[in-house]
Amino acid sequence: MKLEELSSCLAAARLYGNGGIEITDLQADSRRVKPGDLFICLPGFTVDGHDFAPQAASSGASALVVERKLEIDLPQILVDDSRFAMSVLSNAFFKSPSSRMKMIGVTGTNGKTTTTYLIERIMEDHDVKTGLIGTIQMRYGGVSYPMPRTTPESLELQRSLNDMASKGVQCCVMEVSSHALEQGRVKGTDFRTAIFTNLTQDHLDYHHTMEEYRAAKGLFFSRLGNVISPWKEERKYAVLNADDAASSYFAAQTAAEVITYGIDNEANVRASQISITAKGTSFHVDTFKGEADISLKMVGKFNVYNALAAITAALLEEVPLADIKASLEAVPGVSGRVESVDEGQPYAVVVDYAHTPDGLENVLRTVREFAEGKVLTVFGCGGDRDRTKRPLMGKISARYSDLILVTSDNPRTEDPAAILKDIEAGLIEDSVDRSRYELIVDRREAIVKAIDMASPGDVVLIAGKGHETYQLIGGAVLDFDDRIVAQEAIRGRSH
Numbered sequence: 048m049k050l051e052e053l054s055s056c057l058a059a060a061r062l063y064g065n066g067g068i069e070i071t072d073l074q075a076d077s078r079r080v081k082p083g084d085l086f087i088c089l090p091g092f093t094v095d096g097h098d099f100a101p102q103a104a105s106s107g108a109s110a111l112v113v114e115r116k117l118e119i120d121l122p123q124i125l126v127d128d129s130r131f132a133m134s135v136l137s138n139a140f141f142k143s144p145s146s147r148m149k150m151i152g153v154t155g156t157n158g159k160t161t162t163t164y165l166i167e168r169i170m171e172d173h174d175v176k177t178g179l180i181g182t183i184q185m186r187y188g189g190v191s192y193p194m195p196r197t198t199p200e201s202l203e204l205q206r207s208l209n210d211m212a213s214k215g216v217q218c219c220v221m222e223v224s225s226h227a228l229e230q231g232r233v234k235g236t237d238f239r240t241a242i243f244t245n246l247t248q249d250h251l252d253y254h255h256t257m258e259e260y261r262a263a264k265g266l267f268f269s270r271l272g273n274v275i276s277p278w279k280e281e282r283k284y285a286v287l288n289a290d291d292a293a294s295s296y297f298a299a300q301t302a303a304e305v306i307t308y309g310i311d312n313e314a315n316v317r318a319s320q321i322s323i324t325a326k327g328t329s330f331h332v333d334t335f336k337g338e339a340d341i342s343l344k345m346v347g348k349f350n351v352y353n354a355l356a357a358i359t360a361a362l363l364e365e366v367p368l369a370d371i372k373a374s375l376e377a378v379p380g381v382s383g384r385v386e387s388v389d390e391g392q393p394y395a396v397v398v399d400y401a402h403t404p405d406g407l408e409n410v411l412r413t414v415r416e417f418a419e420g421k422v423l424t425v426f427g428c429g430g431d432r433d434r435t436k437r438p439l440m441g442k443i444s445a446r447y448s449d450l451i452l453v454t455s456d457n458p459r460t461e462d463p464a465a466i467l468k469d470i471e472a473g474l475i476e477d478s479v480d481r482s483r484y485e486l487i488v489d490r491r492e493a494i495v496k497a498i499d500m501a502s503p504g505d506v507v508l509i510a511g512k513g514h515e516t517y518q519l520i521g522g523a524v525l526d527f528d529d530r531i532v533a534q535e536a537i538r539g540r541s542h
């Protein structure tokens with residue numbers, strides 16, 4: 048593609064130098080630049096991509112996208128906002144790949160990964176080749192790729208969507224984080240269906256207030272239908288949780304058709320007669336395309352919401368309800384989400400990714416329902432992230448647990464002991480007896496201790512890391528998997 052063609056996609060851009068040169072690829076990381084690439088200089092949150100333009104030039108970059116003109120002898124496209132320009136250019140360079148498949152996006156504080164997994168399963172069972180993008184991985188065509196973030200940068204996103212489309216993927220279901228929406232990572236992506244799970248406190252280190260956080264999520268719904276798609280014309284759907292207060296805010300913003308799902312309030316897809324056991328969850332569902340009784344192997348009322356969101360999206364893709372039921376009933380669960388570590392021990396050990404106040408409360412309520420004895424909770428809070436949730440999570444843990452072992456969960460550059468103290472502040476504020484909790488910096492030690500203390504009928508909940516196989520301490524990435532540590536602790540216990 049010619050540089051001038053790319054430049055013309057950006058309304059307010061100015062092109063300096065020879066626009067007739069051929070651009071062979073786009074890059075935003077100088078370390079990946081190959082001869083012929085257009086290097087996009089992003090002013091980052093930590094370093095400024097403009098500083099790496101000389102390195103990109105020496106690796107053969109043939110042109111630059113800049114927010115300020117650089118003293119480098121290469122053609123340059125001058126823009127106001129290069130992150131925004133990157134989303135437009137990536138979409139143009141890869142020829143709007145999202146318009147070549149059905150795009151289903153899921154946003155919300157909790158439940159994104161689970162919901163995308165359920166939709167992927169239903170669509171694949173229905174013989175629709177489906178791609179998945181999210182926190183755990185990206186996968187399509189039988190290959191899975193590890194993901195550094197929940198939602199990729201626009202360049203990586205459009206590149207991946209293009210690859211999916213070229214390999215015959217017909218539908219892509221992806222998680223859309225609030226960071227991604229705020230940074231325009233999915234700008235220009237042609238979503239057919241935008242799903243909202245729920246909005247509760249998280250990421251206030253980045254969004255500052257709940258209003259800003261909600262506004263970021265709102266971008267998903269306000270933009271839905273704004274993408275000019277030359278390849279297809281079809282209806283757009285906003286699938287909203289009728290039981291979450293933020294849904295009316297999103298409904299008011301979107302031009303798309305609103306379809307709701309829920310349990311407590313009137314909804315187009317509504318569950319009733321919910322029954323939860325340690326083995327699974329069953330419910331009755333009324334939809335705009337009939338009704339059914341569904342038994343999930345996943346536990347927790349929150350998974351009923353995730354299933355309802357998936358049912359709604361699949362019905363909108365014309366999958367028969369009976370087929371949706373069959374697929375949902377076959378899903379064994381999602382890695383690290385209320386995952387049982389079962390070595391035949393007389394007490395239950397559950398690993399869960401809950402790392403938000405609401406997520407922790409939901410999973411604790413769930414385990415409380417099937418615990419025949421005490422609930423022993425091991426959890427912590429991440430470093431360099433939303434600090435306001437720490438005391439809140441302390442309070443929630445105490446509300447539902449008999450014993451709490453507060454420990455480390457990716458302290459990153461912070462002092463792990465100081466994070467534990469922040470959590471303890473919530474326990475102190477609620478006058479939780481000192482005998483009911485311990486602060487143990489070493490996560491392995493905390494898990495081993497909880498398991499050693501469990502009696503028959505008890506539940507040990509290890510929350511926060513779920514599927515993660517590492518612990519981020521200082522600048523180091525150390526191998527750590529809650530499930531393996533728990534397994535070893537159960538086996539190592541003498542009784």
Ligand SMILES: CC(=O)N[C@H]1[C@@H](OP(=O)(O)OP(=O)(O)OC[C@H]2O[C@@H](n3ccc(=O)[nH]c3=O)[C@H](O)[C@@H]2O)O[C@H](CO)[C@@H](O)[C@@H]1O[C@H](C)C(=O)N[C@@H](C)C(=O)N[C@H](CCC(=O)O)C(=O)O
Nearest residue numbers: 075076077089091092093094096099196197198200224226
């Ligand atoms: C706050 C945030 O979102 N930051 C993202 C942002 O970082 P940044 O702008 O600071 O990048 P930077 O490191 O300063 O680099 C600036 C530019 O210089 C370039 N560079 C840098 C070094 C070099 O040698 N050469 C070079 O060209 C970089 O490639 C980049 O283009 O752009 C980077 C490159 O794309 C991302 O990796 C980074 O995500 C960081 C790692 C992150 O933690 N993001 C989190 C907050 C996030 O996005 N989370 C959400 C949701 C999670 C959830 O729901 O739980 C997600 O979608 O994952």
Ligand SMILES: Nc1ncnc2c1ncn2[C@@H]1O[C@H](COP(=O)(O)OP(=O)(O)OP(=O)(O)O)[C@@H](O)[C@H]1O
Nearest residue numbers: 156157158159160161182349384400401406409410
């Ligand atoms: N619908 C829901 N409502 C509330 N909590 C939920 C819901 N679904 C899952 N959870 C809780 O949140 C945890 C994370 O679930 P999941 O990975 O599906 O969410 P997510 O939105 O993808 O999270 P993240 O964006 O942080 O990756 C689960 O382990 C569970 O404890």
